[in-house]
Amino acid sequence: MINKLVLENLKHRPVRTLLSILAIGIQVTMVLTLVGLSKGMLNDQARRAEGVGADILVRPPSGAIIISGGQMLARIIPVVIEKQPHVTVASGVLIYGTDLFKSITGIDLASFNKMSGGFRFVHGGPFQHPDDVMVDELYAAQHKLHVGDTIQEMNRPWRVSGIYIPGMLARMVVPLDTLQDLTANTGKVTLVYVKIDQPANINPAIAALSERLKEYKIFSMQDYVTLFSPGNIPMLTEFIYVVIGLGVLVGFLVVFLSMYTAVLERTREIGVLKALGASPGFILNILLRETTLLAVAGSILGIALAYGTRALIANLIPGTLVQDIVYLWWLISAAIALVGALLGAVYPGLKAARQDAIEALAYE
Amino acid sequence: MSDAPIISIRDLRKVYRVGEVEVQALRGVDLDVARGEFLSIIGPSGSGKSTLFHIIGGLTPPTSGSVHIAGLDLLGLTDAQRTELRKTSVGFVFQKYNLLPTLTARDNIEIARHIAHKNGPLDPQFEEVLKLLGIAGRLDHKPRALSGGEQQRVAIARAIVNHPAILLADEPTGNLDTENSNAVLGILRGLNDRLGQTILMITHNPEAAAYGHRVVRMRDGRIE
Helix, strand or coil, X not given: CHHHHHHHHHHHCHHHHHHHHHHHHHHHHHHHXXXXXXXXHHHHHHHHHHHCCCCEEEECCCCCCCCCCCCEECCHHHHCHHHCCCEEEEEEEEEEEEECCEEEEEECHHHHHHHHXXXXXXXXXXXXXXXXXXXXXXXXXXXXXXXXXXXXXCCEEEEEEEEECCCCCCCEEEEHHHHHHHCXXXXXXXXXXXXXXXXXXXXXXXXXXXXXXXXXXXXXXXXXXXXXXXXXXXXXXXXXXXXXXXXXXXXXXXXXXXXXXXXXXXXXXXXHHHXXXXXXXXXXXXXXXXXHHHHHHHHHHHHHHHHHHHHHHHHHCCCCCCCCCCCHHHHHHXXXXXXXXXXXXXXXXXXXXXXXXXXXXXXX | CCCCEEEEEEEEEEEEEECCEEEEEEEEEEEEEECCCEEEEECCCCCXXXXXXXXXXXXXXXXXXXXXECCEECCCCCHHHXXXXXXXXXXXXXXCCCCCCCCCHHHHHHHHHHHCCCCCCCCHHHHHHHHHHCCHHHCCCCHHXXXXXXXXXXXXXXXXXXXXXXXXXXXXXXXXCHHHHHHHHHHHHHHHHHHCCEEEEEECCHHHHCCCCEEEEEECCEEC
């Protein structure tokens, strides 16, 4: 019976109910999209790192674990790395971030191809000239690029020499020498990929490299891809917490306003229920159930909207952002929505529960 | 009618504070109501009849004096105990019907049963009451689809569905035309006659008051 009353109350004010659900849904989508983007971008990065075909990664002493930062001299490749036993090939790359979500990667095509087995092109082929650029299919689709087109990056034109299947290294690849010169990093690379003759020799090779390059960060690729989590991106976890906090605040405010007006509007009905013998707990229970229902409906809508944002991103900017659907966060974001909503319902609920029956019955 | 009074009130006083001012709403009321009696309380606005109604109904506590409802002393009851009294011993009928607008007539009756933890099917006697009230065919409508007279009859059904010791009716015909007023008063009288339902009715209208077995008049917080 009480559930029927709760449902009928929500149906009685459909616009208010739908707006509340929508607001909670947007809050849930906000959290799911942010988390989905974090995971999606990191997983995509990890997949592309794996796609290189290397066994070991060497990073310079400075810089964060995942974010590109710091450079090292490319000459450590022939001088140190390639001289280690079991190393079959080492290839240095230079990564230059052009904006928050976009970077250009410079590679030495010969050594990179030897390591990875080469790019698989859908159109065109490897760069032939210093100002050639290769892009992956997603980047090409997003920017409507074809082989032979010219793109403007770093204040200079580049000719698209080939479009390759995504999943390897980067979205935009240029000759290493060109990028080094353009960014005043002549002779420097951001990281070095290393291929080992047999999997069993990876750990001994890491140990040997660590001995020679004491300050450097040296990972097996297997370990490296496991590091692609929000906790290893500086401030990302904090940023997610801020968005969650905002989500709780939005849910709180929306439900607070919605329930507060509902309680005011239903003052007389609350008086009637009290006259019938309803306890304060009974009244509070009704409002908390209404709130829970709003939060659950909002969460379902939010999850559906998260699929919508993923579809939008995949269609409009597939080369810039990647959003994953993170099922665990369905529960977490729904719980966040519920907590915010219940917090918002506490004050109106207590106000209703404490309402004087005689004053409530006299309310016009 | 039984001889033992179901309501026994002695020297009942109620003082409200309105800001800095004390308002003496009841100034020593003595009243006995016999089980099965239909009592009309009549009086002008401000005479204290509504306050008396609220105290007997357990909506507000008395300031002093004694109020016994079916043997229970209302003085000193906690809020929870007064809530229990409303749930089990008292049924209310209001001037403005006060049905829950989001529920059907049937559900308005059911919610009263739900609050009293009575969730089984309606007893056959109550089915008869619904026929007597003439609303058996209107139970699946929401209040907005019912006339004032129908709404008040649903409110009466809701008030007696848990078999309260006392039915309290506050100006039950105040919003009705003559025809519906007579119908509602006839129903109250019929419930009293057939079921022995004790009824206290507050009214301004002497003609309505005449439906009761006895009429008491209130003025300035006292019974005349």
